[in-house]
Structure formats: structure tokens, C-alpha cells
Amino acid sequence: MAKKTENFERPDGRKLNELRPIKARVGVIPNADGSAIYQSGDTIAIAAVYGPKKMHPQHQQDPAKGVLRCSYNMMTFSVSDRIKPGTSRRSTEISKITEWALEPVLMLDKFPGQVIDIFIHIIQADAGTRCAGINAASMALAHAGVPMKNLVCSVSVGKLDKTLVVDLTKEEEDFEEGEGPTDIPVSMTPDGKITHLQLDGKIGPEQLKEVLDIGKKAIEEIYEIQKKALKEAFN
Amino acid sequence: MTERKIAIPGEIIAEGEDYLPGEWTEKREGKIYALKYGLIEEANKLLKIIPVSGTYSPRRGNVVIGKIENITFNGWVVDIGAPENAFLTVMEVPQYVNKDALEEVFDIGDMLVAKIWSMNKRGIDLSLKAKGLGKIDEGLIFEINPNKVPRVIGKEGSMINLIKDNTGCDITVGQNGRVLIEGDSIEGELKAKKAIMHIVEKSYIEGLTEEVENWFKSQGGLAPKREVSKDLEDDE
Numbered sequence: 001m002a003k004k005t006e007n008f009e010r011p012d013g014r015k016l017n018e019l020r021p022i023k024a025r026v027g028v029i030p031n032a033d034g035s036a037i038y039q040s041g042d043t044i045a046i047a048a049v050y051g052p053k054k055m056h057p058q059h060q061q062d063p064a065k066g067v068l069r070c071s072y073n074m075m076t077f078s079v080s081d082r083i084k085p086g087t088s089r090r091s092t093e094i095s096k097i098t099e100w101a102l103e104p105v106l107m108l109d110k111f112p113g114q115v116i117d118i119f120i121h122i123i124q125a126d127a128g129t130r131c132a133g134i135n136a137a138s139m140a141l142a143h144a145g146v147p148m149k150n151l152v153c154s155v156s157v158g159k160l161d162k163t164l165v166v167d168l169t170k171e172e173e174d175f176e177e178g179e180g181p182t183d184i185p186v187s188m189t190p191d192g193k194i195t196h197l198q199l200d201g202k203i204g205p206e207q208l209k210e211v212l213d214i215g216k217k218a219i220e221e222i223y224e225i226q227k228k229a230l231k232e233a234f235n
Numbered sequence: 236m237t238e239r240k241i242a243i244p245g246e247i248i249a250e251g252e253d254y255l256p257g258e259w260t261e262k263r264e265g266k267i268y269a270l271k272y273g274l275i276e277e278a279n280k281l282l283k284i285i286p287v288s289g290t291y292s293p294r295r296g297n298v299v300i301g302k303i304e305n306i307t308f309n310g311w312v313v314d315i316g317a318p319e320n321a322f323l324t325v326m327e328v329p330q331y332v333n334k335d336a337l338e339e340v341f342d343i344g345d346m347l348v349a350k351i352w353s354m355n356k357r358g359i360d361l362s363l364k365a366k367g368l369g370k371i372d373e374g375l376i377f378e379i380n381p382n383k384v385p386r387v388i389g390k391e392g393s394m395i396n397l398i399k400d401n402t403g404c405d406i407t408v409g410q411n412g413r414v415l416i417e418g419d420s421i422e423g424e425l426k427a428k429k430a431i432m433h434i435v436e437k438s439y440i441e442g443l444t445e446e447v448e449n450w451f452k453s454q455g456g457l458a459p460k461r462e463v464s465k466d467l468e469d470d471e
């Protein structure tokens with residue numbers, strides 16, 4: 001498939017494979033067992049982890065392994081049109097997606113009958129909120145001292161007309177020319193194991209492989225930032 | 236003490252056959268990976284991670300401070316701040332217990348110092364059959380981060396003895412992060428609490444014992460004995 005990379009310009013002047021500026025910090029909520037804030041451009045996510053603790057209600061306990069319970073929520077003021085507070089179809093779905101993205105790295109079999117609660121709040125949204133949420137949650141889990149095989153990093157790769165770009169903004173998501181926008185959020189461990197992959201739009205199988213390569217490079221950058229934030233929290 | 240390194244989950248902390256994987260580490264394809272956020276400690280080629288955060292995970296032999304949650308026909312359910320509840324049977328209480336009135340020994344809400352003597356799939360079993368264990372009648376109880384307990388106790392109890400000497404209080408630190416202070420005066424108890432909070436805050440600096448010694452000097456000498464309590468007695 002032909003790539004029109006030469007003459008394509010992103011609205012904010014970034015290179016095609018350039019991430020938005022990232023800021024990350026852990027330990028932002030003293031009351032929680034672990035917490036983190038992750039900012040990518042104008043998208044800000046904050047995550048708090050509580051537990052492992054006893055699962056209530058009791059009928060939801062799993063005697064074989066622990067349960068990961070996620071709650072994703074957008075603040076009413078996070079977007080320019082105030083969104084209605086409370087759970088929506090979208091937030092329930094993203095909560096579930098986040099659980100699935102993080103579960104493979106957690107050693108939940110060590111916590112039978114227990115639950116790990118993660119609360120993710122999107123303070124400000126400019127696309128890629130689920131990725132920011134997963135990044136924040138993964139750092140918060142590590143900060144809470146939960147045993148993990150690895151961290152999870154997440155990034156959205158997009159196809160604007162026929163050009164592949166990394167880390168879409170809201171403006172780019174609303175791109176309307178040619179084939180239109182395609183959004184592909186992907187989560188991986190730093191060693192390249194995919195834990196979550198979504199697709200919203202149309203893309204060919206060849207280009208999807210390219211998407212994963214681009215995603216992997218971006219994820220290595222994000223991992224370095226997460227690692228730095230966790231190490232700095234200690235000094 | 237050399238500079239201590241912090242590991243994050245999934246990080247490779249050693250390669251090759253020079254080291255053995257210890258607690259919270261894992262060996263895969265000749266590399267040792269960290270499985271938890273914490274400090275790397277090396278002892279006799281064994282690498283392990285000392286957690287710096289997280290909830291209390293009980294171990295056999297731990298002395299803990301608990302609160303009675305419920306009374307059953309043959310014992311008490313105790314909250315020790317762990318995800319599972321702990322159980323204390325009448326058999327493990329070294330005193331006469333009237334089986335028809337267990338609440339006479341420990342009632343709901345009573346606090347006690349106990350030892351974990353066994354852990355299994357069903358839960359945690361507590362015992363009072365050792366020195367220093369039993370019901371707490373008076374004193375000051377507060378909570379600290381369970382991961383900081385070893386620092387508060389110090390090497391062979393050096394830190395805790397320093398606080399005891401400087402405040403004249405008796406201190407029991409439960410491994411679950413609950414601290415009991417029993418002193419002659421409220422001032423002394425509060426001073427001991429302040430000292431412990433100071434240690435928790437400064438827990439990762441080197442030469443912590445000297446730092447705390449200096450802190451005590453800057454706070455003035457021994458706490459006054461029992462004056463406030465006397466006034467209260469007069470009023471009564």
C-alpha cells in the first residue's frame with residue numbers, strides 16, 4: 001500500500017512517529033495504596049489502586065484467584081461539552097478493556113478471595129484517554145506493591161487517510177479527508193507482548209502489522225518515562 | 236551500607252549464573268527479573284526485593300496488634316489489617332475462659348497483641364501463648380506503613396530501644412503496622428509517637444539511628460513524668 005508520508009502534515013506540527021509531551025508521577029494520592037498521574041499532551045489521567053483486600057460482596061469472591069476491578073470515569077469538565085456524571089455504556093466498556101489489558105501481567109493467583117480495585121479518572125480529555133488510563137493504572141499498580149510480571153504501556157496509533165501516525169489528538173481523530181480516520185489503541189508489555197488491541201475504522205492486514213511496529217517503538221519510549229517516574233518517586 | 240537500588244516490576248536485575256533469584260524475583264532464560272516495586276538486596280549471591288509499599292501480607296511468627304471483630308462459639312475473629320481475618324481459639328488463650336461467656340475475656344472492639352502461629356488456606360490462626368501477648372488495657376495506638384516497621388524497630392531493636400530510653404515509654408510495634416505506646420504521661424507517649432512518625436518520614440536516609448538521636452537532642456531532654464495525670468486524679 002502506498003504511503004503519502006512526504007506531504008502529510010499533522011495539525012500540531014509533530015512528526016508522524018512523535019508522541020505528545022509526556023509527564024508522569026507516582027504517589028499523588030497519599031490515602032491510596034498506590035497512585036499515579038499520567039499526562040500526554042492535553043490528556044490527563046489519574047489512577048488510584050486499593051488492595052489487595054477482601055472481596056465484598058462475598059458472592060463475587062473467586063476462591064481460585066484474585067479479581068481485578070477497574071473503574072474508568074471521565075470528569076464532567078474533562079471535555080468542552082460537560083458530560084453527564086456517572087457510568088455510561090462507554091465507561092463500562094473501557095473499564096472492562098482496562099481490566100483485560102492489565103490482567104495478563106498481574107499474578108492474581110496469589111490473592112484468592114481478594115480484590116484489587118483501580119479507579120481511573122480522566123481529568124482532561126484530548127483523545128487517547130483509555131491509553132492514558134492504562135498507563136496510569138499500570139504505574140499505580142506497581143507503586144502499590146502489587147506483584148507484576150511487567151508493566152503495561154499503551155498508545156493509540158492512527159491512520160489518517162492512508163498515513164500512519166502515532167498518538168492521535170482529538171483534532172486528528174475528527175479528520176475527514178480521503179479514507180477518514182482510523183484509531184487503533186494498542187497495549188503491550190515493554191518486551192512486545194500485546195495485551196490489548198482495538199480497532200475503530202478500516203485497515204488492511206499488511207498495514208496493521210506496520211501499526212504494531214510503530215506502536216512498539218512508541219511503547220518503548222513510554223516505558224522509559226514510566227520507569228523514570230517510579231524510580232524518582234523514591235528520592 | 237552501599238547505595239541501594241530500586242527495581243520496578245519486569246526489570247532485569249541480573250544476568251547470567253552469578254546470582255540466585257530470591258523473594259519477589261523470577262529467573263527466566265538466564266535472567267533475573269524483579270516482580271515487585273522495591274529495593275534490591277543482595278545477600279550471599281541471593282537477590283531479593285524488599286517491598287517499599289503495599290498492604291500488609293501476614294507471615295507465620297509475626298506479632299500483630301488486632302481488634303476483636305466477632306465472637307464465635309469457640310473463639311474470636313480478629314481484624315489484623317490483612318485481607319483475611321484472623322482467628323483466635325480459646326485453646327490458645329493461656330487463662331481460664333468460661334465457654335458460655337467468651338465476651339468476659341475479649342469483647343467486640345477490644346484490642347490485643349497476638350502472634351500468628353499458623354497460616355493455611357482457611358485463614359490465619361493467632362495465639363497468645365508467649366511473653367508480651369494479651370489484651371491491651373490502655374495506651375496509644377496508631378498506624379504506620381507496614382513496610383516501615385523494620386526501620387522503626389532497627390537492627391536488633393536498636394531504634395526502638397533508643398525511643399524507649401528517651402521517652403520512658405513501653406512500645407510494641409506490630410508487624411501489621413499498628414504501634415502501641417504505653418507510658419507514664421501523655422507527653423511521653425505523644426513524644427514517642429512523634430519520634431516514630433519522624434522515622435517513618437526519614438526512613439530511607441543512611442545513619443538513621445544517629446539522625447534520631449540528634450532529633451531527640453533538638454527536642455529537649457526526657458519527657459516530664461506524670462504531672463498532667465496527677466492533676467486529673469486530683470479533680471476526681
